């Protein structure tokens with residue numbers, strides 16, 4: 001798939017296989033508690049009862065609210081121990097999206113695909129977001145949550161940038177490029193005095 005960003009945008013300081021970096025589980029949270037609570041609040045505003053959810057680039061915690069009750073909660077990430085510890089997941093798969101961007105799910109499987117504080121690690125995002133559209137049901141939503149912290153050696157060059165505007169632009173482009181999303185929105189849900197919470201939300205076309 002062609003890319004509207006230059007190839008150097010996807011360079012990383014550590015180009016070793018991701019399986020090496022993620023071999024050890026990291027049972028940590030990556031952003032401030034208030035910011036995670038703001039993300040959980042956003043999810044509780046938009047998720048609906050029995051929705052089927054894919055937590056893409058998942059770990060030991062998914063930040064999902066207690067209610068509404070959900071249907072399937074699939075988790076895809078790099079570390080089996082982290083995924084096993086995530087009690088919200090109903091099924092789990094270890095899968096390296098940079099080695100293989102094809103999602104191991106059927107067409108039209110999910111109402112929501114979530115990506116929390118991880119989009120900066122994708123080297124093949126245009127392929128991955130075309131796949132996100134494929135596994136979403138019509139009018140299903142992709143929700144990408146970003147902040148400003150990261151593992152710098154694993155984040156692509158395009159995300160070594162200071163502010164929200166460029167991140168919104170890049171992640172909107174990821175969605176727009178496949179032509180399968182509409183209503184792409186950027187939302188700032190940052191709490192006062194805590195890490196920022198920048199969301200890009202897009203709806204799969206009918």
Ligand SMILES: C[S@@+](CC[C@H](N)C(=O)[O-])C[C@H]1O[C@@H](n2cnc3c(N)ncnc32)[C@H](O)[C@@H]1O
Nearest residue numbers: 018030057058059077078096097098116118121
């Ligand atoms: C900063 S952590 C965020 C984890 C979780 N989403 C959260 O909100 O706490 C980054 C996550 O991205 C996942 N990840 C990194 N590179 C990946 C890759 N190439 N393929 C799939 N998942 C990847 C890792 O498994 C890790 O759980």
